[in-house]
Amino acid sequence: MGRVQVTGLGEGAGLDMAVAPARSQRVYPLVAHWAPGFDAGQWTDALMRLAERPDDALAIDVHLPYCATHCLYCGCDVTVTHDDAEIDRYLDALQREMALATRHLGTRREVARLHLGGGTPNHLSDAQLRRLMATIRRHFRVLPDSCLSIECDPRRCSEAQFATLRELGFAHVQFGMADLDPTVQRAAGRLQSLALVRDAIAMARRARFDAVQVELVCGLPQQTFTGLDRTLAQLLRLGADRIALWRYEHAPAQRWSQCAIDREALPDAAMRTALWRHAADTITAAGYEWIGCDLFVLEDDELAVARERHELRVNCLGYLTLPTDHVLAFGRGRISDVADTLVASEPSLPRWQGLLAEGRWPLVRGCRRSDAERARRDAIRDLVCELELRSDVAARGLEREYHQLAALAERGWVESLGDRLVVTREGHYHLAGMCRVLGDATGWAGLVQ
Numbered sequence: 001m002g003r004v005q006v007t008g009l010g011e012g013a014g015l016d017m018a019v020a021p022a023r024s025q026r027v028y029p030l031v032a033h034w035a036p037g038f039d040a041g042q043w044t045d046a047l048m049r050l051a052e053r054p055d056d057a058l059a060i061d062v063h064l065p066y067c068a069t070h071c072l073y074c075g076c077d078v079t080v081t082h083d084d085a086e087i088d089r090y091l092d093a094l095q096r097e098m099a100l101a102t103r104h105l106g107t108r109r110e111v112a113r114l115h116l117g118g119g120t121p122n123h124l125s126d127a128q129l130r131r132l133m134a135t136i137r138r139h140f141r142v143l144p145d146s147c148l149s150i151e152c153d154p155r156r157c158s159e160a161q162f163a164t165l166r167e168l169g170f171a172h173v174q175f176g177m178a179d180l181d182p183t184v185q186r187a188a189g190r191l192q193s194l195a196l197v198r199d200a201i202a203m204a205r206r207a208r209f210d211a212v213q214v215e216l217v218c219g220l221p222q223q224t225f226t227g228l229d230r231t232l233a234q235l236l237r238l239g240a241d242r243i244a245l246w247r248y249e250h251a252p253a254q255r256w257s258q259c260a261i262d263r264e265a266l267p268d269a270a271m272r273t274a275l276w277r278h279a280a281d282t283i284t285a286a287g288y289e290w291i292g293c294d295l296f297v298l299e300d301d302e303l304a305v306a307r308e309r310h311e312l313r314v315n316c317l318g319y320l321t322l323p324t325d326h327v328l329a330f331g332r333g334r335i336s337d338v339a340d341t342l343v344a345s346e347p348s349l350p351r352w353q354g355l356l357a358e359g360r361w362p363l364v365r366g367c368r369r370s371d372a373e374r375a376r377r378d379a380i381r382d383l384v385c386e387l388e389l390r391s392d393v394a395a396r397g398l399e400r401e402y403h404q405l406a407a408l409a410e411r412g413w414v415e416s417l418g419d420r421l422v423v424t425r426e427g428h429y430h431l432a433g434m435c436r437v438l439g440d441a442t443g444w445a446g447l448v449q
Contacts, residue, residue, distance in 0.1 A: 038366030046341035063331025072189030154200035
């Protein structure tokens with residue numbers, strides 16, 4: 001692996017993440033470095049190894065790639081449809097994929113965390129959501145204290161839908177919002193009023209959801225400090241439990257919908273960084289605790305309490321309060337991480353459905369973590385969750401990287417306390433860049449929401 005230059009981590013350098021980052025950006029090592037044509041037998045072996053460890057916590061990630069409309073700035077690979085039959089066929093394939101997995105893992109395995117991601121999961125009808133949950137419960141044990149979360153579009157919410165979701169066990173909701181400035185909304189292709197977002201949050205409160213998260217995006221077209229300040233003031237009055245602060249990355253070659261965005265209307269790199277820092281400062285000044293790279297929670301939130309107790313954990317689904325090292329993902333283009341074996345499923349919807357119809361694993365690539373890669377992943381997790389890095393990581397093959405990070409004390413980004421490095425407030429703005437150092441030449445090794 002090539003040498004990482006700390007000098008490349010200056011103000012605004014390489015710290016941007018795509019909106020709704022793909023799973024390939026949220027695991028280590030990156031999908032780009034996995035071997036194509038991964039032997040499906042190796043994946044079967046990983047599931048069987050997990051079956052022999054029944055006490056290991058398991059998380060389930062279900063991808064529902066359907067939306068009513070396609071927002072121009074979105075970084076997700078979604079399908080716009082209003083055809084219930086098409087979604088029903090997707091649910092048929094999900095059922096086959098779960099049956100294939102539990103054939104080797106065993107049925108009724110306990111699930112500590114379940115997440116429905118999108119796309120827009122609440123684009124499904126109540127009947128489809130009920131059917132999906134019945135399928136999941138047929139193959140896995142979802143306990144009363146399991147954490148169930150779902151991503152929702154405020155424009156698709158209703159009182160009846162929230163009642164259904166709560167009945168099905170969901171207690172955490174993540175609302176996409178982007179920005180509340182009408183000028184930015186028109187330029188980014190996502191129109192939704194403040195009243196609509198307020199109503200969606202109120203409905204979730206009345207349905208007794210435990211945690212409501214709202215997502216804000218910095219770096220969108222036509223975004224200014226004046227407009228962002230108005231959005232922040234409105235957002236903070238909404239009283240969300242959690243705020244995710246994303247950075248927009250303009251990559252129209254990879255995300256076709258972004259071709260419709262006027263490049264001239266986009267803030268430049270320095271402006272994107274300044275907007276993001278300003279938003280982070282405003283949110284923390286309002287009393288939110290900064291978790292990891294880009295999540296802000298109220299001080300009594302379970303994630304803030306877990307961090308205080310040194311019990312905060314993270315995986316490719318985000319932050320959690322209990323160790324869940326195994327993530328089993330279902331749906332097209334999703335990534336599973338089980339028993340140190342990672343696999344990516346077929347991103348093409350027809351091919352994904354076709355392989356499952358033949359009773360075959362819909363895998364396109366994968367890898368098995370080495371000891372060195374496991375050490376890097378663990379170090380990144382410590383840095384993100386604890387905002388510190390113990391010096392004993394040097395003995396696990398990370399001596400060069402530890403010294404590179406220690407050198408950041410000259411910039412005021414870290415403080416050396418002898419046996420560990422502690423990230424300072426200034427360093428917190430550059431936490432993603434520090435993770436890159438630990439990820440070495442393989443690039444972003446985020447493990448963050």
